[in-house]
Amino acid sequence: MKKIHLELPLTKDKVQELTAGDYVYLTGVMYSARDAAHKRMTEALADGKDLPMDIKDQTIYYLGPSPARPGQVIGSAGPTTAGRMDRYTPTLLDLGLTGMIGKGRRTQAVKDSMKKNHAVYFAAVGGAGALLSKCITKADIVAYEDLGTEAVYRLEVKDFPCVVVADDKGNDLYER
């Protein structure tokens, strides 16, 4: 198993180096967004408005954390099922999104778009939210605060562990 330490943002040349099955530790900035935030972002784009962040070369973590206790950066913070975001994803990939972190299968349409746009899909361990929260060193809400856990957070992570499930060459680790 190949273990790689990778700095974010995730430029397309870094994406091209990755292959399904690689074990990666991510360090840098990423954004959280799940169902409701994806819906709002897509609606904003349809209305000709900007996204809450410049998405080029960025990574979205499909996450809705539990609330932080006093003194904690964030509460439990593991991945949610990526497939629910599939209908919104190709639009974001066309705008330059290069990384996604979640768990579970993606549609062929998403994988085709990842190939075309050079993007990668990582899986973090589902149900390991306490452990993964330890890799998040800073968490700030940047949009849609009214959505509660579904708000968009800017996250700073250090050595966040995940595995490349789908790469930009059409490989999918779940389809063995």
Next chain:
Amino acid sequence: MRDIDTSVITETIKDMCLKANIELADDVSSKIICAKTQETTELGKLVLSQLTENMEIAKKELIPICQDTGMAVIFIEVGQDVHLTGAPLEDAINEGVRRGYTEGFLRKSVVGDPLLRVNTGDNTPAVIHTRIVPGENVSITLAPKGFGSENMSRVYMLKPAEGIEGVKAAVLDAVKLAGPNACPPMVIGVGIGGTFEKCALLAKKALTRNLDEPSPLPHIAALEKELLEKINEMDIGPGGLGGKTTALGVNIETFPTHIAGLPVAVNICCHVNRHVTRMI
């Protein structure tokens, strides 16, 4: 006749919410720890050791095991010699969930209307299943249910002629479709018999049974064992990344059914199979 003020139920449920979400029951956690020593794939072993470490951090630092602290499912059995006083029972239960999820820093994951989708902000309402039973006690089981795995659950209305082979095929089909989405290793709750809604309820109830206690019915216990073996040969593995730890257990509950039917419900749960029971 025994008087019980429902404020006692509120307090009990509040405590149970925190307990269930911070610490897995021994039957589930010991199965994860045991699987770690038996898994053969490199990625599978890595995932299982992360899950073990995750449980330790959760317990020590009071961080939920999983950020999806679920929709609160409550099975409450009220003895028929109990006289409940105070707030109405369902209000008292929801108040317990409200306090547990708010004071316990648990995630609020419930939307008030399934189509309008505005978060209720306090994880209520709970899904409540009440039974009146003999005696003068109240027994409460809380099982917070995450939706990554709930979404992969299914009901199959089989024909009687499909028999036990049909049941096996249905369970294996549901597990295959669930795959990596349901955060394997999974726990599989199966309900066989009853009606459309009864078998689903049996499947949910099955998830709350101790994984070390097979069904008391010999043919069902044998089916549980066989299905677990077959599921663990599917190579879904921890995190869906391959390996022989796809499920930690298969629990089956049954009920009489109609001459024309063989309903089977498969309630998929992840390794974060939370359940706590208290007696008042």
